[in-house]
Amino acid sequence: MSFIHWDPETTLLKKYSSNTTSGPRGKTVIRIEIETSDSYALASLLESLGGIEQDQRKAKEKAKATAKKGRGFLALPAPQLKLTDSRDPFDA
Secondary structure (H helix, E strand, O other): OOOOOOOOOOEEEEEEEEEEOOOOOOOEEEEEEEEEOOHHHHHHHHHHHHHHHHHHHHHHHHHHHHHHHOOOOOOOOOOOOOOOOOOOHHHO
């Protein structure tokens, strides 16, 4: 679980909004505007957001890697060995 934290003395929540798409796979996008005058607060927020984005990419790559591992190659059986009989058929 990820979260974003900021100091209320230097950073303010300016506005937020959401937009939802309809349909069977409807998704909601939330837009958040944060205002700050402190460069350290800005750096901290950007670092937190970058960490969240990196964690999401790693999770997505892991999901793709496990999906690819499930597919195995089909193999043909090994060819039969050509064994020869070294006995002389006339020695019976």
